[in-house]
Amino acid sequence: MKRIQAEIAGLKLGGGAPIAVQTMCNTHTQDVEKSVAQCLEMAAAGAKLIRLTTQGFKEVEALDKIKAILRNQGIKTPLVADVHFNSEVAIAAASVADKVRINPGNFSQVHKDAQSQFARFIEACRKHGTAVRIGLNHGSLGEDIVNRWGNTPEGMKQAAMQWLAMCIDEKFDNVVVSLKASNTIVMSQAYLLLFKAMEESGTVFPVHLGVTEAGNADQGRIKSAIGIGALLSKGIGDTVRVSLTENPVNEIPAGEQIVQFFESKDAQRLYEAVRNQNSRTPILRFTDLGCGKDDWNRFIIRAAALFGVMLLEKEIDDFTIAEAPYSEKKMKALKENIQQGARRVFYHPEYIACPGCGRTQYNLEETFNKVKERTSHLKGVRIAVMGCIVNGPGEMADADYGYVGQGGGKVTIYKGKQPVLKGVPDSEAIDKLLQIIEKDQK
Numbered sequence: 444m445k446r447i448q449a450e451i452a453g454l455k456l457g458g459g460a461p462i463a464v465q466t467m468c469n470t471h472t473q474d475v476e477k478s479v480a481q482c483l484e485m486a487a488a489g490a491k492l493i494r495l496t497t498q499g500f501k502e503v504e505a506l507d508k509i510k511a512i513l514r515n516q517g518i519k520t521p522l523v524a525d526v527h528f529n530s531e532v533a534i535a536a537a538s539v540a541d542k543v544r545i546n547p548g549n550f551s552q553v554h555k556d557a558q559s560q561f562a563r564f565i566e567a568c569r570k571h572g573t574a575v576r577i578g579l580n581h582g583s584l585g586e587d588i589v590n591r592w593g594n595t596p597e598g599m600k601q602a603a604m605q606w607l608a609m610c611i612d613e614k615f616d617n618v619v620v621s622l623k624a625s626n627t628i629v630m631s632q633a634y635l636l637l638f639k640a641m642e643e644s645g646t647v648f649p650v651h652l653g654v655t656e657a658g659n660a661d662q663g664r665i666k667s668a669i670g671i672g673a674l675l676s677k678g679i680g681d682t683v684r685v686s687l688t689e690n691p692v693n694e695i696p697a698g699e700q701i702v703q704f705f706e707s708k709d710a711q712r713l714y715e716a717v718r719n720q721n722s723r724t725p726i727l728r729f730t731d732l733g734c735g736k737d738d739w740n741r742f743i744i745r746a747a748a749l750f751g752v753m754l755l756e757k758e759i760d761d762f763t764i765a766e767a768p769y770s771e772k773k774m775k776a777l778k779e780n781i782q783q784g785a786r787r788v789f790y791h792p793e794y795i796a797c798p799g800c801g802r803t804q805y806n807l808e809e810t811f812n813k814v815k816e817r818t819s820h821l822k823g824v825r826i827a828v829m830g831c832i833v834n835g836p837g838e839m840a841d842a843d844y845g846y847v848g849q850g851g852g853k854v855t856i857y858k859g860k861q862p863v864l865k866g867v868p869d870s871e872a873i874d875k876l877l878q879i880i881e882k883d884q885k
Protein backbone atom coordinates (compact mmCIF):
# COMPACT_ATOMS: atom_id res chain seq x y z
CA MET A 444 0.00 0.00 0.00
CA LYS A 445 1.39 3.37 -1.00
CA ARG A 446 0.37 6.25 1.30
CA ILE A 447 0.98 9.53 -0.49
CA GLN A 448 2.25 12.52 1.45
CA ALA A 449 1.42 15.86 -0.18
CA GLU A 450 3.65 18.83 0.45
CA ILE A 451 2.37 22.38 0.28
CA ALA A 452 5.08 24.99 0.76
CA GLY A 453 6.67 22.88 3.49
CA LEU A 454 3.39 21.72 5.08
CA LYS A 455 3.04 17.95 4.87
CA LEU A 456 -0.39 16.35 4.57
CA GLY A 457 -1.07 12.63 4.88
CA GLY A 458 1.37 9.77 5.30
CA GLY A 459 1.49 10.18 9.09
CA ALA A 460 1.76 13.99 9.21
CA PRO A 461 -0.36 15.79 11.88
CA ILE A 462 -3.92 16.71 10.85
CA ALA A 463 -3.93 20.33 9.63
CA VAL A 464 -6.81 22.73 10.31
CA GLN A 465 -7.58 25.13 7.48
CA THR A 466 -9.96 27.91 6.58
CA MET A 467 -10.92 30.23 3.73
CA CYS A 468 -11.08 34.00 3.37
CA ASN A 469 -14.48 35.57 2.72
CA THR A 470 -12.97 38.81 1.47
CA HIS A 471 -12.96 39.84 -2.18
CA THR A 472 -9.52 38.66 -3.26
CA GLN A 473 -9.00 41.79 -5.33
CA ASP A 474 -9.27 43.77 -2.10
CA VAL A 475 -5.65 43.03 -1.26
CA GLU A 476 -5.58 45.07 1.95
CA LYS A 477 -8.63 43.38 3.49
CA SER A 478 -7.50 39.94 2.31
CA VAL A 479 -4.04 40.39 3.84
CA ALA A 480 -5.62 41.57 7.12
CA GLN A 481 -7.86 38.51 7.23
CA CYS A 482 -4.98 36.14 6.39
CA LEU A 483 -2.94 37.68 9.24
CA GLU A 484 -5.82 37.10 11.66
CA MET A 485 -6.21 33.53 10.44
CA ALA A 486 -2.50 32.78 10.69
CA ALA A 487 -2.41 34.21 14.23
CA ALA A 488 -5.37 31.98 15.14
CA GLY A 489 -3.44 28.91 13.99
CA ALA A 490 -4.65 28.25 10.42
CA LYS A 491 -2.29 25.83 8.71
CA LEU A 492 -3.61 26.60 5.22
CA ILE A 493 -5.59 29.57 3.92
CA ARG A 494 -7.73 29.45 0.79
CA LEU A 495 -8.79 32.43 -1.29
CA THR A 496 -11.37 32.70 -4.06
CA THR A 497 -9.61 32.93 -7.40
CA GLN A 498 -12.32 33.23 -10.01
CA GLY A 499 -10.34 35.10 -12.68
CA PHE A 500 -6.96 36.41 -13.78
CA LYS A 501 -7.34 39.60 -11.73
CA GLU A 502 -7.70 37.46 -8.61
CA VAL A 503 -4.57 35.50 -9.60
CA GLU A 504 -2.68 38.82 -9.74
CA ALA A 505 -4.16 39.89 -6.39
CA LEU A 506 -3.24 36.53 -4.84
CA ASP A 507 0.34 37.05 -5.98
CA LYS A 508 0.41 40.45 -4.21
CA ILE A 509 -1.23 39.05 -1.06
CA LYS A 510 1.34 36.26 -0.92
CA ALA A 511 4.26 38.67 -1.38
CA ILE A 512 2.98 40.95 1.42
CA LEU A 513 2.44 38.03 3.79
CA ARG A 514 5.86 36.52 3.05
CA ASN A 515 7.47 39.94 3.62
CA GLN A 516 5.86 39.97 7.04
CA GLY A 517 7.26 36.53 7.81
CA ILE A 518 3.91 34.70 7.41
CA LYS A 519 4.65 31.40 5.71
CA THR A 520 1.16 29.88 5.87
CA PRO A 521 0.55 28.16 2.51
CA LEU A 522 -2.05 29.86 0.32
CA VAL A 523 -4.57 27.92 -1.72
CA ALA A 524 -6.33 29.27 -4.81
CA ASP A 525 -9.97 28.19 -5.14
CA VAL A 526 -10.74 27.94 -8.85
CA HIS A 527 -13.91 26.79 -10.53
CA PHE A 528 -14.77 26.11 -14.18
CA ASN A 529 -11.89 27.92 -15.87
CA SER A 530 -8.84 25.71 -16.50
CA GLU A 531 -6.81 28.67 -17.83
CA VAL A 532 -7.29 30.50 -14.53
CA ALA A 533 -6.32 27.29 -12.69
CA ILE A 534 -3.14 27.06 -14.77
CA ALA A 535 -2.31 30.73 -14.07
CA ALA A 536 -3.04 30.21 -10.35
CA ALA A 537 -0.63 27.25 -10.29
CA SER A 538 2.25 29.66 -10.89
CA VAL A 539 1.28 31.79 -7.87
CA ALA A 540 -0.48 29.71 -5.22
CA ASP A 541 1.05 26.95 -3.08
CA LYS A 542 -1.93 24.73 -3.84
CA VAL A 543 -4.89 24.99 -6.22
CA ARG A 544 -8.30 23.54 -5.45
CA ILE A 545 -10.25 22.53 -8.53
CA ASN A 546 -13.08 20.25 -9.60
CA PRO A 547 -11.71 18.97 -12.92
CA GLY A 548 -15.20 17.74 -13.88
CA ASN A 549 -16.41 21.30 -14.24
CA PHE A 550 -13.57 22.40 -16.55
CA SER A 551 -15.79 21.26 -19.44
CA GLN A 552 -19.12 19.48 -20.00
CA VAL A 553 -17.28 17.25 -22.49
CA HIS A 554 -15.33 14.73 -20.44
CA LYS A 555 -12.47 14.34 -22.96
CA ASP A 556 -11.94 18.13 -23.00
CA ALA A 557 -11.97 18.25 -19.19
CA GLN A 558 -9.34 15.48 -19.19
CA SER A 559 -7.01 17.31 -21.58
CA GLN A 560 -7.40 20.57 -19.63
CA PHE A 561 -6.68 18.70 -16.39
CA ALA A 562 -3.52 17.21 -17.95
CA ARG A 563 -2.29 20.71 -18.87
CA PHE A 564 -3.12 21.95 -15.38
CA ILE A 565 -1.14 19.10 -13.79
CA GLU A 566 1.86 19.98 -15.96
CA ALA A 567 1.68 23.59 -14.72
CA CYS A 568 1.52 22.36 -11.09
CA ARG A 569 4.48 20.03 -11.66
CA LYS A 570 6.51 22.88 -13.17
CA HIS A 571 5.83 25.25 -10.26
CA GLY A 572 5.89 22.69 -7.42
CA THR A 573 2.24 23.45 -6.66
CA ALA A 574 -0.03 20.99 -4.86
CA VAL A 575 -3.58 20.18 -5.99
CA ARG A 576 -6.84 19.47 -4.25
CA ILE A 577 -9.36 17.58 -6.28
CA GLY A 578 -12.44 18.91 -4.51
CA LEU A 579 -15.73 17.37 -5.64
CA ASN A 580 -18.90 18.38 -3.86
CA HIS A 581 -22.26 16.66 -3.79
CA GLY A 582 -24.31 18.51 -6.40
CA SER A 583 -21.39 19.54 -8.60
CA LEU A 584 -20.58 16.28 -10.37
CA GLY A 585 -20.04 16.12 -14.13
CA GLU A 586 -22.93 15.06 -16.37
CA ASP A 587 -21.33 11.74 -17.38
CA ILE A 588 -21.01 10.72 -13.71
CA VAL A 589 -24.55 11.76 -12.79
CA ASN A 590 -25.95 9.87 -15.80
CA ARG A 591 -24.17 6.66 -14.76
CA TRP A 592 -24.19 6.72 -10.95
CA GLY A 593 -26.53 9.55 -10.01
CA ASN A 594 -25.82 12.36 -7.61
CA THR A 595 -24.85 9.82 -4.96
CA PRO A 596 -21.90 8.89 -2.70
CA GLU A 597 -21.04 6.22 -5.28
CA GLY A 598 -21.03 8.85 -8.05
CA MET A 599 -18.81 11.12 -5.93
CA LYS A 600 -16.36 8.28 -5.32
CA GLN A 601 -16.32 7.25 -8.99
CA ALA A 602 -15.62 10.84 -10.09
CA ALA A 603 -12.77 11.24 -7.60
CA MET A 604 -11.23 7.89 -8.53
CA GLN A 605 -11.27 8.84 -12.23
CA TRP A 606 -9.24 11.98 -11.60
CA LEU A 607 -6.91 10.29 -9.10
CA ALA A 608 -6.23 7.53 -11.64
CA MET A 609 -5.27 10.21 -14.10
CA CYS A 610 -2.85 11.73 -11.56
CA ILE A 611 -1.29 8.28 -11.09
CA ASP A 612 -0.98 7.81 -14.89
CA GLU A 613 0.62 11.24 -15.19
CA LYS A 614 2.96 10.39 -12.26
CA PHE A 615 1.83 13.45 -10.34
CA ASP A 616 1.07 12.74 -6.70
CA ASN A 617 1.18 16.07 -4.86
CA VAL A 618 -2.58 15.69 -4.53
CA VAL A 619 -5.23 15.89 -1.81
CA VAL A 620 -8.84 14.82 -2.36
CA SER A 621 -12.18 15.85 -0.86
CA LEU A 622 -15.82 14.81 -1.34
CA LYS A 623 -17.94 17.23 0.65
CA ALA A 624 -21.70 17.33 1.13
CA SER A 625 -23.97 19.20 3.52
CA ASN A 626 -25.87 16.00 4.33
CA THR A 627 -23.77 14.16 6.95
CA ILE A 628 -24.88 10.72 5.72
CA VAL A 629 -23.97 11.46 2.09
CA MET A 630 -20.69 13.07 3.16
CA SER A 631 -19.52 10.26 5.44
CA GLN A 632 -20.57 7.50 3.01
CA ALA A 633 -18.80 9.20 0.10
CA TYR A 634 -15.52 9.46 2.04
CA LEU A 635 -15.78 5.86 3.30
CA LEU A 636 -16.36 4.59 -0.25
CA LEU A 637 -13.48 6.70 -1.54
CA PHE A 638 -11.07 5.55 1.16
CA LYS A 639 -11.93 1.89 0.54
CA ALA A 640 -11.49 2.35 -3.23
CA MET A 641 -8.11 4.05 -2.73
CA GLU A 642 -6.96 1.21 -0.44
CA GLU A 643 -8.08 -1.37 -3.01
CA SER A 644 -6.26 0.50 -5.77
CA GLY A 645 -3.04 0.41 -3.72
CA THR A 646 -2.53 4.21 -3.53
CA VAL A 647 -4.06 6.28 -0.72
CA PHE A 648 -4.00 10.05 -1.25
CA PRO A 649 -4.34 12.52 1.65
CA VAL A 650 -7.95 13.36 2.45
CA HIS A 651 -9.41 16.82 3.18
CA LEU A 652 -12.57 16.52 5.31
CA GLY A 653 -15.48 18.92 5.55
CA VAL A 654 -19.24 19.21 5.74
CA THR A 655 -20.05 21.84 3.18
CA GLU A 656 -22.75 24.50 3.66
CA ALA A 657 -23.01 23.49 7.34
CA GLY A 658 -24.57 26.82 8.39
CA ASN A 659 -23.57 28.71 11.53
CA ALA A 660 -23.63 28.81 15.32
CA ASP A 661 -24.32 25.57 17.25
CA GLN A 662 -25.96 23.84 14.27
CA GLY A 663 -22.96 24.48 11.98
CA ARG A 664 -20.44 23.27 14.56
CA ILE A 665 -22.51 20.20 15.45
CA LYS A 666 -23.08 19.14 11.84
CA SER A 667 -19.37 19.51 11.11
CA ALA A 668 -18.31 17.62 14.24
CA ILE A 669 -20.62 14.74 13.28
CA GLY A 670 -19.51 14.47 9.64
CA ILE A 671 -15.81 15.02 10.28
CA GLY A 672 -15.91 12.93 13.48
CA ALA A 673 -17.45 9.98 11.62
CA LEU A 674 -14.27 9.82 9.51
CA LEU A 675 -11.61 10.83 12.05
CA SER A 676 -12.98 8.13 14.38
CA LYS A 677 -11.92 5.62 11.70
CA GLY A 678 -8.51 7.15 11.16
CA ILE A 679 -9.56 8.84 7.89
CA GLY A 680 -8.64 12.49 7.32
CA ASP A 681 -5.45 14.52 7.01
CA THR A 682 -6.78 18.08 6.96
CA VAL A 683 -10.13 19.54 8.03
CA ARG A 684 -12.16 22.63 7.40
CA VAL A 685 -15.24 23.51 9.46
CA SER A 686 -17.27 25.71 7.07
CA LEU A 687 -19.22 28.29 9.06
CA THR A 688 -21.41 31.14 7.84
CA GLU A 689 -19.60 33.41 10.32
CA ASN A 690 -16.29 35.18 10.60
CA PRO A 691 -14.03 32.48 9.07
CA VAL A 692 -11.50 32.94 11.87
CA ASN A 693 -14.05 31.10 14.07
CA GLU A 694 -13.56 28.02 11.90
CA ILE A 695 -10.10 27.43 13.30
CA PRO A 696 -10.89 26.76 17.00
CA ALA A 697 -13.87 24.66 15.88
CA GLY A 698 -11.62 22.54 13.64
CA GLU A 699 -8.94 22.27 16.30
CA GLN A 700 -11.47 21.13 18.91
CA ILE A 701 -12.66 18.31 16.65
CA VAL A 702 -9.11 17.22 15.80
CA GLN A 703 -7.89 17.42 19.42
CA PHE A 704 -10.82 15.27 20.59
CA PHE A 705 -9.65 12.41 18.36
CA GLU A 706 -5.92 12.99 18.77
CA SER A 707 -6.10 13.16 22.58
CA LYS A 708 -7.54 9.62 22.87
CA ASP A 709 -10.51 11.10 24.79
CA ALA A 710 -12.67 9.99 21.88
CA GLN A 711 -11.53 6.38 22.17
CA ARG A 712 -12.10 6.38 25.96
CA LEU A 713 -15.59 7.87 25.62
CA TYR A 714 -16.69 5.64 22.72
CA GLU A 715 -15.67 2.66 24.83
CA ALA A 716 -17.47 4.00 27.90
CA VAL A 717 -20.67 4.35 25.86
CA ARG A 718 -20.33 0.96 24.14
CA ASN A 719 -19.70 -0.75 27.49
CA GLN A 720 -23.13 0.39 28.65
CA ASN A 721 -24.63 -1.85 26.00
CA SER A 722 -27.61 0.47 25.74
CA ARG A 723 -29.40 2.18 22.84
CA THR A 724 -29.87 5.20 25.16
CA PRO A 725 -26.54 5.67 26.98
CA ILE A 726 -25.87 8.21 29.73
CA LEU A 727 -22.67 10.14 30.48
CA ARG A 728 -22.02 12.86 33.00
CA PHE A 729 -20.99 16.32 31.80
CA THR A 730 -17.62 15.95 33.51
CA ASP A 731 -16.91 12.74 31.54
CA LEU A 732 -16.62 14.87 28.39
CA GLY A 733 -13.63 16.73 29.79
CA CYS A 734 -14.93 20.30 29.32
CA GLY A 735 -15.18 23.26 31.64
CA LYS A 736 -18.56 24.92 32.15
CA ASP A 737 -17.41 28.06 30.34
CA ASP A 738 -16.49 26.19 27.22
CA TRP A 739 -19.82 25.69 25.47
CA ASN A 740 -18.38 25.38 21.94
CA ARG A 741 -15.87 22.73 22.97
CA PHE A 742 -18.59 20.86 24.85
CA ILE A 743 -21.07 20.78 21.95
CA ILE A 744 -18.34 19.73 19.53
CA ARG A 745 -17.32 16.82 21.78
CA ALA A 746 -20.93 15.80 22.42
CA ALA A 747 -21.60 15.83 18.65
CA ALA A 748 -18.37 14.02 17.76
CA LEU A 749 -19.34 11.29 20.22
CA PHE A 750 -23.11 10.89 20.39
CA GLY A 751 -23.78 12.46 16.97
CA VAL A 752 -21.45 10.02 15.23
CA MET A 753 -23.00 7.06 17.11
CA LEU A 754 -26.49 8.27 16.15
CA LEU A 755 -25.43 8.70 12.53
CA GLU A 756 -24.09 5.16 12.49
CA LYS A 757 -27.22 3.86 14.26
CA GLU A 758 -25.24 2.46 17.22
CA ILE A 759 -27.58 4.34 19.59
CA ASP A 760 -31.06 5.94 19.37
CA ASP A 761 -30.79 8.63 22.02
CA PHE A 762 -28.45 9.82 24.80
CA THR A 763 -28.39 11.77 28.05
CA ILE A 764 -25.72 14.09 29.40
CA ALA A 765 -26.35 14.26 33.14
CA GLU A 766 -25.34 17.03 35.56
CA ALA A 767 -24.62 19.58 32.84
CA PRO A 768 -24.24 23.14 34.18
CA TYR A 769 -26.61 24.58 31.56
CA SER A 770 -30.35 25.27 31.46
CA GLU A 771 -32.81 22.54 30.50
CA LYS A 772 -33.76 24.63 27.46
CA LYS A 773 -30.15 24.82 26.25
CA MET A 774 -29.58 21.09 26.73
CA LYS A 775 -32.84 20.28 24.91
CA ALA A 776 -31.75 22.44 21.96
CA LEU A 777 -28.35 20.74 21.95
CA LYS A 778 -29.91 17.29 21.86
CA GLU A 779 -32.26 18.31 19.04
CA ASN A 780 -29.38 19.76 17.02
CA ILE A 781 -27.34 16.59 17.47
CA GLN A 782 -30.27 14.34 16.53
CA GLN A 783 -30.95 16.46 13.46
CA GLY A 784 -27.27 16.80 12.51
CA ALA A 785 -27.10 12.99 12.53
CA ARG A 786 -30.30 12.96 10.44
CA ARG A 787 -32.18 10.77 12.92
CA VAL A 788 -34.97 13.14 14.09
CA PHE A 789 -35.92 16.44 12.40
CA TYR A 790 -37.04 19.22 14.74
CA HIS A 791 -36.25 22.28 12.64
CA PRO A 792 -35.88 23.26 9.01
CA GLU A 793 -32.73 21.86 7.45
CA TYR A 794 -30.53 24.84 6.62
CA ILE A 795 -27.89 24.67 3.91
CA ALA A 796 -25.82 27.86 3.97
CA CYS A 797 -22.49 28.39 2.28
CA PRO A 798 -19.72 29.97 4.36
CA GLY A 799 -19.29 32.78 1.84
CA CYS A 800 -16.12 33.68 -0.01
CA GLY A 801 -14.83 36.29 -2.42
CA ARG A 802 -17.74 35.50 -4.71
CA THR A 803 -20.38 36.37 -2.11
CA GLN A 804 -22.78 39.02 -3.36
CA TYR A 805 -24.40 40.28 -0.11
CA ASN A 806 -24.16 40.21 3.69
CA LEU A 807 -24.54 36.46 3.95
CA GLU A 808 -24.32 36.04 7.72
CA GLU A 809 -26.95 38.70 8.45
CA THR A 810 -29.28 37.41 5.73
CA PHE A 811 -28.90 33.81 6.86
CA ASN A 812 -29.76 34.75 10.45
CA LYS A 813 -32.86 36.64 9.23
CA VAL A 814 -33.94 33.68 7.10
CA LYS A 815 -33.48 31.39 10.13
CA GLU A 816 -35.54 33.68 12.36
CA ARG A 817 -38.42 33.83 9.90
CA THR A 818 -38.48 30.15 8.95
CA SER A 819 -37.74 28.41 12.25
CA HIS A 820 -41.31 27.00 12.37
CA LEU A 821 -40.96 25.13 9.04
CA LYS A 822 -39.91 21.74 10.40
CA GLY A 823 -38.31 19.42 7.85
CA VAL A 824 -38.18 21.98 5.00
CA ARG A 825 -34.72 22.27 3.40
CA ILE A 826 -33.78 25.91 2.85
CA ALA A 827 -30.53 27.01 1.20
CA VAL A 828 -28.92 30.43 1.51
CA MET A 829 -26.06 30.72 -0.96
CA GLY A 830 -23.63 33.53 -1.62
CA CYS A 831 -23.37 33.39 -5.41
CA ILE A 832 -25.16 32.28 -8.53
CA VAL A 833 -22.01 30.64 -9.98
CA ASN A 834 -21.70 27.78 -7.50
CA GLY A 835 -24.70 28.27 -5.24
CA PRO A 836 -27.40 26.49 -7.29
CA GLY A 837 -25.26 23.38 -7.89
CA GLU A 838 -23.97 23.14 -4.35
CA MET A 839 -27.30 23.57 -2.57
CA ALA A 840 -27.84 20.01 -3.85
CA ASP A 841 -31.16 18.71 -2.54
CA ALA A 842 -32.62 21.89 -0.99
CA ASP A 843 -36.38 22.46 -1.37
CA TYR A 844 -35.93 26.24 -1.63
CA GLY A 845 -32.94 28.46 -2.28
CA TYR A 846 -32.02 32.10 -1.72
CA VAL A 847 -29.12 32.78 -4.06
CA GLY A 848 -27.25 36.09 -4.44
CA GLN A 849 -27.01 37.04 -8.12
CA GLY A 850 -25.06 40.31 -7.75
CA GLY A 851 -25.96 44.00 -7.93
CA GLY A 852 -28.23 43.78 -4.85
CA LYS A 853 -30.44 41.18 -6.54
CA VAL A 854 -31.42 37.67 -5.50
CA THR A 855 -32.76 34.63 -7.36
CA ILE A 856 -35.25 32.44 -5.51
CA TYR A 857 -35.17 28.73 -6.31
CA LYS A 858 -37.76 26.03 -5.83
CA GLY A 859 -35.82 22.78 -6.01
CA LYS A 860 -33.45 23.19 -8.93
CA GLN A 861 -35.68 25.73 -10.73
CA PRO A 862 -35.18 29.49 -10.46
CA VAL A 863 -38.73 30.75 -9.88
CA LEU A 864 -38.05 34.45 -9.24
CA LYS A 865 -35.09 36.30 -10.69
CA GLY A 866 -33.77 39.79 -10.02
CA VAL A 867 -35.58 40.25 -6.69
CA PRO A 868 -34.15 43.26 -4.78
CA ASP A 869 -32.50 41.87 -1.65
CA SER A 870 -34.68 44.07 0.59
CA GLU A 871 -37.73 42.08 -0.62
CA ALA A 872 -36.18 38.66 -1.15
CA ILE A 873 -36.82 37.11 2.29
CA ASP A 874 -40.53 38.06 2.07
CA LYS A 875 -40.78 36.57 -1.42
CA LEU A 876 -39.06 33.37 -0.30
CA LEU A 877 -41.48 33.09 2.63
CA GLN A 878 -44.50 33.68 0.39
CA ILE A 879 -43.44 30.87 -1.93
CA ILE A 880 -42.79 28.43 0.92
CA GLU A 881 -46.01 29.29 2.74
CA LYS A 882 -48.08 28.92 -0.42
CA ASP A 883 -46.65 25.42 -0.90
CA GLN A 884 -47.27 24.54 2.76
CA LYS A 885 -51.05 25.28 2.54
Ligand code: SF4
Nearest residue numbers: 797799800830831835
Ligand atom coordinates in the same frame (compact mmCIF):
# COMPACT_ATOMS: atom_id res chain seq x y z
S1 SF4 B 1 -21.68 29.23 -3.05
FE1 SF4 B 1 -20.87 30.55 -1.39
S2 SF4 B 1 -18.90 29.67 -0.77
FE2 SF4 B 1 -19.49 28.71 -2.74
S3 SF4 B 1 -18.46 29.99 -4.29
FE3 SF4 B 1 -20.53 30.88 -4.02
S4 SF4 B 1 -20.32 32.45 -2.42
FE4 SF4 B 1 -18.45 31.17 -2.35
